[in-house]
Amino acid sequence: MSREALYESLSAVMDDEADEMELHRVLAATKDDAELRAAWSRYQLARAVMHRDLLEPRLDIAAGVSAALAAEAMPKARIFSWGFVGRITVAASVTVAVLAGVRLYNQSEMSDAELAQRAPQPSLSAPQVQGTPILAGYTEGVEQSQEPSSKDMGKDSEWHEKRLPTYLRQHVQQSSVNGAESALPYARAASLENR
Amino acid sequence: MRFFSLLLLVGSMAMSVQAADAQNWLSRLLKAEQRQSFQGVFVYERNGSFSTHAIWHQAGQNDGESRERLLRLDGAPVEVMRVDGRLKCGSSAVADQLIEGEGPWPPRPLDPQKLAEWYEIRMVGESRVAGRSAVVLTILPRDQYRYGFELHLDRETSLPLKSLLLNEKGQLLERLQFTQLDTSTPLTKDKLEPGPACQPVEVLQTSTPKQGAWRSEWLPPGFTLRSMHTQPSPVSGENITYLMYGDGLARFSVFIEPLHSALVEDARSQLGPTVVVSKRISTADGDMMVTVIGEVPLGTAERIVLSIRASEEQADR
Known part of the structure; x- marks a missing residue:
């Protein structure tokens, strides 16, 4: 593949327009192409500057995405339903990893409202264990752990399902005690009681 | 001119x-x-x-x-x-x-x-x-x-x-x-x-954790700590550390719960104005799940969740 095509793919990845083939191609190429890796970092930087945002230039996006891909290689994609809060996204898929890595520094990519309005996408809920890929190169470093046996996989979503409603209630209720305004936090808390 | x-x-x-x-x-x-x-x-x-x-x-x-x-x-x-x-x-x-x-x-x-x-x-x-x-x-x-x-x-x-x-x-x-x-x-x-x-109203039994047992290395400008407690979880019985921050108008809460060896994914979700971001962190006392919930943009919550640290003192224990 020509360099131009490679850079074009890279730019597509940056714009979140790359298909899976392109993404794999770019990732494979960055493995032993320091120049391409540097270009990727430069693109990130340029983008951050355009958004006048801080960026850690050493952030190694490629490693993060590779880790995400490794995690996603697991065959089963579970559909996650959490009736209470409606929708939960597990930060594991490549798209999310790339988006999250970028959004960390500038958040104009996808508005929260859009995120909230989008229909649930089962493809986004590929299971993944500790060591968030977006953290690659971030201060904490990567922690790649082996994949858990499929037996254990059911438990973790349950963990959040059980706790988040309680957390959420506590947050809105505590807001109404700590806040000066009364009607708004009350209404937020009361609106959780829907069924 | x-x-x-x-x-x-x-x-x-x-x-x-x-x-x-x-x-x-x-x-x-x-x-x-x-x-x-x-x-x-x-x-x-x-x-x-x-x-x-x-x-x-x-x-x-x-x-x-x-x-x-x-x-x-x-x-x-x-x-x-x-x-x-x-x-x-x-x-x-x-x-x-x-x-x-x-x-x-x-x-x-x-x-x-x-x-x-x-x-x-x-x-x-x-x-x-x-x-x-x-x-x-x-x-x-x-x-x-x-x-x-x-x-x-x-x-x-x-x-x-x-x-x-x-x-x-x-x-x-x-x-x-x-x-x-x-x-x-x-x-x-x-x-x-x-x-x-x-x-x-019955308030939950809480205790006040040691000052600075947990801290956030980064906070959005203007946000300060408004409240801090530990309390047993009604779900798991684990001791949960609760922190609340505010800038005078917006607020977010941080929950820190011990995971022990449970395998739990990171998670995020949005409920109207309220965002939820959970992330596993490692401390000297074992892995913890840190959850940030608040009426702040997703990017803010993500950055906060990445900035939560256990104090050195706690890590030495």
């Missing part, structure tokens, strides 16, 4: 006059809720939820106590009653997860001066809400770490008639809007008495 700079000067003076005017309205809003009795009906709307509520508010004048009663009008009745600002009773939906409201972190009233450091407060026009003429203020964030508000204040009493929470693209995240407001009819006593849905 001189004319031009004069024009600039006049322009900036006009701007600051306008800003001062907007701040005045905000100050009047704060006083209005203390001095003005009212009753009304409002709607609350966010993604996936629409509800209607009644409010009866008796200002505490002539050394009488202030009383406020809120009641959800549709679905299961949800009710809250406050006397002199203190929660007297509440339905489980609004009061079953409360930890002490007093203590070292008393509620802080809105401070328009301080707020102006993080938000630009402007008067942007006039409107009409609940049949009353209103003044429109925008409270827009000066950075990307918080959301903006649009407030419609009653021209006559300065009470808030409509409050919109907006994200950075100006999209509506939630709406609280009066459909009816009465500021002249005296409130009858029975309206200020709690109904059967209002149960006495």
Whole structure:
């Protein structure tokens, strides 16, 4: 593949327009192409500057995405339903990893409202264990752990399902005690009681 | 050239006059809720939820106590009653997860001066809400770490008639809007008495963790710690550390729960204006799940969740 095509793919990845083939191609190429890796970092930087945002230039996006891909290689994609809060996204898929890595520094990519309005996408809920890929190169470093046996996989979503409603209630209720305004936090808390 | 700079000067003076005017309205809003009795009906709307509520508010004048009663009008009745600002009773939906409201972190009233450091407060026009003429203020964030508000204040009493929470693209995240407001009819006593849905409030047993046991290496400018507790989880019995931060308008909570060896994924979710981000972190005491919940942009919550650290002291233990 020509360099131009490679850079074009890279730019597509940056714009979140790359298909899976392109993404794999770019990732494979960055493995032993320091120049391409540097270009990727430069693109990130340029983008951050355009958004006048801080960026850690050493952030190694490629490693993060590779880790995400490794995690996603697991065959089963579970559909996650959490009736209470409606929708939960597990930060594991490549798209999310790339988006999250970028959004960390500038958040104009996808508005929260859009995120909230989008229909649930089962493809986004590929299971993944500790060591968030977006953290690659971030201060904490990567922690790649082996994949858990499929037996254990059911438990973790349950963990959040059980706790988040309680957390959420506590947050809105505590807001109404700590806040000066009364009607708004009350209404937020009361609106959780829907069924 | 001189004319031009004069024009600039006049322009900036006009701007600051306008800003001062907007701040005045905000100050009047704060006083209005203390001095003005009212009753009304409002709607609350966010993604996936629409509800209607009644409010009866008796200002505490002539050394009488202030009383406020809120009641959800549709679905299961949800009710809250406050006397002199203190929660007297509440339905489980609004009061079953409360930890002490007093203590070292008393509620802080809105401070328009301080707020102006993080938000630009402007008067942007006039409107009409609940049949009353209103003044429109925008409270827009000066950075990307918080959301903006649009407030419609009653021209006559300065009470808030409509409050919109907006994200950075100006999209509506939630709406609280009066459909009816009465500021002249005296409130009858029975309206200020709690109904059967209002149960006495039991606060959760908590203890105060060691100062600085947990901290956030990064906070959005202006956010400070408002509350900090540890309490056993009603779900797992584990000791959960709870921190709440605020900038005077927006708030977020941080929950830290020990995971031991449980395999749990990181998670994120959005409920109307409220974002939830959970992330596993490693400490000397084992892995913890840190969850940030608040009315802040997703990017802010993500950055906070990555910044939570156990203190050195704790790590040495």
